[in-house]
Amino acid sequence: MPVITTIEDLRRIYRRRVPRMFYDYCESGSWTEQTFRENTSDFGQIRLRQRVAVDMEGRSTATRMIGQEVTMPVALAPVGLTGMQSADGEIKAARAAEKFGVPFTLSTMSICSIEDVAAHTQKPFWFQLYVMRDQEFLENIIERARRAGCSALVLTLDLQILGQRHKDLKNGLSAPPKLTLPTLLNLATKWGWGLEMLGTKRRQFGNIVGHARGVTNASSLITWTAEQFDPRLDWEKVRRIKEMWDGKLILKGILDADDAKMALDVGADAIVVSNHGGRQLDGAVSAIRALPSILRAVGGQVEVHLDSGIRSGQDVLKAVAMGAQGTYIGRAFIYGLGAMGEAGVRTALEILHKELDVSMALCGHKTIEGLGHDILMIPEDFEGKWA
Ligand SMILES: Cc1cc2nc3c(=O)[nH]c(=O)nc-3n(C[C@H](O)[C@H](O)[C@H](O)COP(=O)(O)O)c2cc1C
Secondary structure, three states, X not given: OOOOXXXXXXXXXXXXXXXXXXXXXXXXXXXXXXXXXXXXXXXXXXXXXXXXXXXXXXXXXXXXXXXXXXXXXXEXXXXXXXXXXXXXXHHHHHHHHHHHOOOEEEOOOOOOOHHHHHHOOOOOOEEEXXXXXXXXXXXXXXXXXXXXXXXXXXXXXXXXXXOOOHHHHHHOOOOOOOOOHHHHHHHHOOHHHHHHHHOOOOOOOOOOOOOOOOOOOHHHHHHHHHHHEOOOOOHHHHHHHHHHHOOOEEEEEEOOHHHHHHHHHHOOOEEEEOOHHHOOOOOOOOHHHHHHHHHHHHOOOOEEEEOOOXXXXXXXXXXHHHOOOEEEEOHHHHXXXXXXXXXXXXXXXXXXXXXXXXXXXXOOOOXXXXXXXXXXXXXXXXXXXXX
C-alpha cells in the first residue's frame, strides 16, 4: 500500500480502481473546463501570512455549521451516482462523515435511497433536493427526507438544465453502465470494483426507481430524468419549497451578489457559494473569487458556505478566513471513496483536518472563530475589474 499524504494521492489510486466512465464523470467540468480549472488555481493565488512565537497549544478546528457542531468546517457535498464509485458508496461516505463529526449531504440522484442511508447511520444527515416537474414526486421526496430525520434541506439552484460534459456523452454514462465493447474492455481491468458491485443490489437511482410514477426500470428512468428537471424553478417556487420543508434550508449554487440577496430575502439559513464544481456554466468565475462580493452583499445576515475547488486544508483555511462559515468537498471525498471505500473517505477527511490544523497554527491561530482576513494575502486584483 503506498503512503498516502495528499488528496492527489487518493485521486491517483481512484483513477486506477474505478471504471473510466465514472472517473470521467467525476473529474470533468462542462465544455472547455475553464471554470473547473480556475476553481482550484484561484485558491493558489491567495497566500497565507506566517506568524511565529505564538502559543500553539490546545488548538481546535471545531465550529458550527447551521448551528450544528462539526469537527471542522467541512461537509460532504451532494454527489450523484456516488454508489457507482464504490458499491453502497453513499452509505460508506455517510458513515465516514458521521464518525468524523462532519455533515453528509445525500443527493437526490444517489444510488442508495434516503431510507437506506438513514437505516445504516445513527445521526441525521442533510438531503439535497433537485426540483422536478412531477409535483407528487417533489412533495413525496421532501416528506421522505423529513421522515428519515434529515436535519437540513440543501436546495440546488444551479442545475435546472444540464451543462454539457463531453466525456459523459462520449462514454455513454449510465447507471448501471451500458455494456458496450469499450466499456466491457475497461470493466475487465477493474475487477476489484466489479466484485464489490456484484455483491450489492444497489445499482440504480434509489430515490427515484419505485418512487416516481411509472419508473420501474433503467430505461423508464432515463426518460423520466431527462424530462423531469424543472426549468421553471424561480424564487417563488423556492419560497414554496421552504414552506413545505419547514426546517433548516440551505440554498446551493449562488455565485452572484444579487442572487445572494434574493436568498437572504427568501429566508435561507445558509447559502452555498458554488458553481457546481465547474460542471454547469463554463466561463463563470471561481467560487473563491465570488466569495468576497457575496459576503459584502449579505452583510452577515445569512450563513455563507462555499464549495468548488477545495483540495486541501489550506483551501479550507483560506475560505474560512475570508469569511465562509463552512465549506463542502465533492471530488476530494469521491477520490477517497473510489480509492478505498469508507476508509478512503476517512483518509480524505483526516488529510484535510491535519492540513487545516497545522496551517491554522502556523498562521498563529488556535480556533476557527479567531480566523480572519489578517492571515490572508490576497492579490489586489483578485476579484477582478470587470466591465
Ligand atoms: C461527480 C459529481 C456529481 C455531483 N452531483 C451533484 C448532485 O447530485 N447534486 C448537487 O447539488 N451537486 C452535485 N455535484 C456538485 C457538488 O455538490 C459540489 O458542488 C462540487 O463537487 C464542489 O466542487 P469540488 O468537487 O471541486 O469540491 C456533483 C459534483 C460531482 C463532482
